Amino acid sequence: xxxxxxxxxxxxxxxxxxxxxxxxxxxxxxxxxxxxxxxxxxxxxxxxxxxxxxxxxxxxxxxxxxxxxxxxxxxxxxxxxxxxxxxxxxxxxxxxxxxxxxxxxxxxxxxxxxxxxxxxxxxxxxxxxxxxxxxxxxxxxxxxxxxxxxxxxxxxxxxxxxxxxxxxxxxxxxxxxxxxxxxxxxxxxxxxxxxxxxxxxxxxxxxxxxxxxxxxxxxxxxxxxxxxxxxxxxxxxxxxxxxxxxxxxxxxxxxxxxxxxxxxxxxxxxxxxxxxxxxxxxxxxxxxxxxxxxxxxxxxxxxxxxxxxxxxxxxxxxxxxxxxxxxxxxxxxxxxxxxxxxxxxxxxxxxxxxxxxxxxxxxxxxxxxxxxxxxxxxxxxxxxxxxxxxxxxxxxxxxxxxxxxxxxxxxxxxxxxxxxxxxxxxxxxxxxxxxxxxxxxxxxxxxxxxxxxxxxxxxxxxxxxxxxxxxxxxxxxxxxxxxxxxxx
Amino acid sequence: xxxxxxxxxxxxxxxxxxxxxxxxxxxxxxxxxxxxxxxxxxxxxxxxxxxxxxxxxxxxxxxxxxxxxxxxxxxxxxxxxxxxxxxxxxxxxxxxxxxxxxxxxxxxxxxxxxxxxxxxxxxxxxxxxxxxxxxxxxxxxxxxxxxxxxxxxxxxxxxxxxxxxxxxxx
Numbered sequence: 102x103x104x105x106x107x108x109x110x111x112x113x114x115x116x117x118x119x120x121x122x123x124x125x126x127x128x129x130x131x132x133x134x135x136x137x138x139x140x141x142x143x144x145x146x147x148x149x150x151x152x153x154x155x156x157x158x159x160x161x162x163x164x165x166x167x168x169x170x171x172x173x174x175x176x177x178x179x180x181x182x183x184x185x186x187x188x189x190x191x192x193x194x195x196x197x198x199x200x201x202x203x204x205x206x207x208x209x210x211x212x213x214x215x216x217x218x219x220x221x222x223x224x225x226x227x228x229x230x231x232x233x234x235x236x237x238x239x240x241x242x243x244x245x246x247x248x249x250x251x252x253x254x255x256x257x258x259x260x261x262x263x264x265x266x267x268x269x270x271x272x273x274x275x276x277x278x279x280x281x282x283x284x285x286x287x288x289x290x291x292x293x294x295x296x297x298x299x300x301x302x303x304x305x306x307x308x309x310x311x312x313x314x315x316x317x318x319x320x321x322x323x324x325x326x327x328x329x330x331x332x333x334x335x336x337x338x339x340x341x342x343x344x345x346x347x348x349x350x351x352x353x354x355x356x357x358x359x360x361x362x363x364x365x366x367x368x369x370x371x372x373x374x375x376x377x378x379x380x381x382x383x384x385x386x387x388x389x390x391x392x393x394x395x396x397x398x399x400x401x402x403x404x405x406x407x408x409x410x411x412x413x414x415x416x417x418x419x420x421x422x423x424x425x426x427x428x429x430x431x432x433x434x435x436x437x438x439x440x441x442x443x444x445x446x447x448x449x450x451x452x453x454x455x456x457x458x459x460x461x462x463x464x465x466x467x468x469x470x471x472x473x474x475x476x477x478x479x480x481x482x483x484x485x486x487x488x489x490x491x492x493x494x495x496x497x498x499x500x501x502x503x504x505x506x507x508x509x510x511x512x513x514x515x516x517x518x519x520x521x522x523x524x525x526x527x528x529x530x531x532x533x534x535x536x537x538x539x540x541x542x543x544x545x546x547x548x549x550x551x552x553x554x555x556x557x558x559x560x561x562x563x564x565x566x567x568x569x570x571x572x573x574x575x576x577x578x579x580x581x582x583x584x585x586x587x588x589x
Numbered sequence: 590x591x592x593x594x595x596x597x598x599x600x601x602x603x604x605x606x607x608x609x610x611x612x613x614x615x616x617x618x619x620x621x622x623x624x625x626x627x628x629x630x631x632x633x634x635x636x637x638x639x640x641x642x643x644x645x646x647x648x649x650x651x652x653x654x655x656x657x658x659x660x661x662x663x664x665x666x667x668x669x670x671x672x673x674x675x676x677x678x679x680x681x682x683x684x685x686x687x688x689x690x691x692x693x694x695x696x697x698x699x700x701x702x703x704x705x706x707x708x709x710x711x712x713x714x715x716x717x718x719x720x721x722x723x724x725x726x727x728x729x730x731x732x733x734x735x736x737x738x739x740x741x742x743x744x745x746x747x748x749x750x751x752x753x754x755x756x757x758x759x
Contacts, residue, residue, distance in 0.1 A: 105653065143697075143707065184605065185603060188602070189602060191602055193590055193602065194601050194603060195601050195602040195603040196601050196602070196603035196604050196605075197603055228739070269714060272628060329705065351721070374723075439687075447601070448603075489602050492603070492605070492615055493613075498605075499615075502605045502606060503605070503606055503613070506605075506606040506607075506608060506611055507611065509608060510608070510611055529609075532609075532611055534612045535611075536610075536611035551734045554737075554738060555734070558737075559737065563735070563736055565721070565735070
């Protein structure tokens with residue numbers, strides 16, 4: 102049973118695909134085989150495709166297969182799709198893309214969990230006016246929607262932190278909201294002060310039955326305390342706290358906020374207009390109650406001939422992940438959407454005839470099942486064949502890789518611009534513009550166009566423009582690859 | 590190694606997209622490959638749009654006086670063309686008084702930001718720069734990207750938010 106192929110992965114569809122989707126996927130994949138390759142007795146790949154289709158199209162056989170698959174996968178449902186089944190025996194490194202989907206098992210009870218939420222708001226002078234007003238409205242709306250079982254704390258910080266609402270159950274919503282309403286903007290920005298106070302409040306209710314989440318919202322640079330912040334973020338991520346970091350306007354450090362959320366598999370979000378604060382905060386908080394597994398991580402125990410060169414989280418939101426360490430932090434699995442990530446692996450030259458096994462060992466905490474470091478895994482095997490075999494990646498992998506590539510072109514253009522290599526940066530930005538246009542992403546293409554002009558004419562990049570492009574390509578990823586939830 | 594058919598860059602075997610130019614590297618329509626358009630500036634921004642400083646159109650050099658005519662309030666403001674003219678709405682609390690204060694022209698209702706834009710007199714000529722205003726600046730109906738200088742000419746129409754202002758340079 103253990104070695105039974107995953108039919109869903111073969112068809113490149115999710116386990117809750119409709120019969121319509123099953124048929125279409127099978128049809129599309131079948132069409133890729135040339136006529137003379139459609140002999141199931143000769144062609145293993147074609148045989149597997151037929152087999153997958155035959156089982157999944159039949160409701161009874163599909164149900165039986167699902168049950169067996171469920172027993173095999175246990176508490177988390179893992180599917181892995183690969184861009185190729187075989188690699189060539191070549192003299193150079195080769196690339197392999199793996200698209201990993203993790204979701205709660207089909208019949209996992211959709212129990213809502215209580216939330217331990219800490220809202221840490223920047224109240225420096227620059228937050229004054231519309232920004233802080235919108236933050237107050239957003240915070241009030243979040244509190245309105247919390248249940249009495251949830252715990253919330255609110256911190257306002259500038260160069261020092263003030264505990265606006267100490268951690269407590271959400272009993273008297275009006276009282277909490279009126280306290281938040283009294284926040285005033287003044288002073289500088291020292292993020293560590295805010296984080297420290299937020300974590301202190303959070304720790305008062307750090308129990309495993311809670312989903313622990315910290316929201317940081319800032320509009321400025323913090324000076325000299327970045328390292329302390331990262332250290333604290335790493336520390337609390339080990340206690341299953343996830344972090345969402347919001348940056349408002351153009352004047353904050355996106356690299357720092359990305360680094361801050363990495364250890365917990367959290368998300369950084371760019372807010373262009375103060376009005377967006379309300380929706381974005383609401384959207385982030387909504388999924389929290391449905392968190393099923395947390396601290397999900399991939400152990401990077403690949404054989405020496407394989408290295409992971411890039412990992413991008415695709416769903417429920419796009420966020421580049423750090424693949425430099427022993428573990429890759431993937432964040433949480435929510436009930437509403439799969440946790441998906443795209444891995445780019447570099448494989449060193451291999452002799453023909455070899456079978457290369459790529460272990461994908463995951464760990465996760467599943468509080469509702471009282472499981473810690475719950476292991477689940479998949480093995481992807483690639484055959485090494487003579488020559489350079491053709492690729493036939495599934496459309497979803499192709500789309501994901503395309504988005505990863507656009508994201509990467511953008512990142513490179515900016516780092517070239519920062520390094521003063523303006524010609525290269527401008528050229529890359531021009532190419533990115535045309536790719537975005539071709540893919541029909543007009544709005545982002547216009548932005549890229551504008552940044553190209555700015556680079557070539559002024560020789561400088563605007564910090565806001567960089568953020569627009571960075572977060573624009575990210576939101577493109579989640580839009581294109583999975584759902585159409587996020588707007589522009 | 591695969592050679593990118595469009596830009597000639599070399600990519601490792603197994604790559605799906607060229608990391609240099611973004612071209613799709615598999616030949617058939619295996620999924621995400623779309624028809625690729627050549628890069629053409631003209632298709633994105635029509636040529637009648639104003640050009641950035643240094644591009645094609647020369648700005649007005651050596652203007653000494655600038656006159657703003659605001660049709661909605663029938664106000665006319667003339668001043669010497671100094672180095673930097675701030676345009677926006679006065680903010681007495683923060684001791685901010687722009688040279689062209691549009692408060693009394695219904696600036697707030699028309700979406701004029703406090704620090705909306707500046708007109709600068711540089712050796713290369715007179716330029717207008719949107720200062721990242723909330724509702725934007727339109728020069729002859731072209732929305733200016735923030736923080737970029739665009740040449741200004743006698744008779745240009747500028748919209749700060751929704752507020753139309755005619756600009757005359759002498």
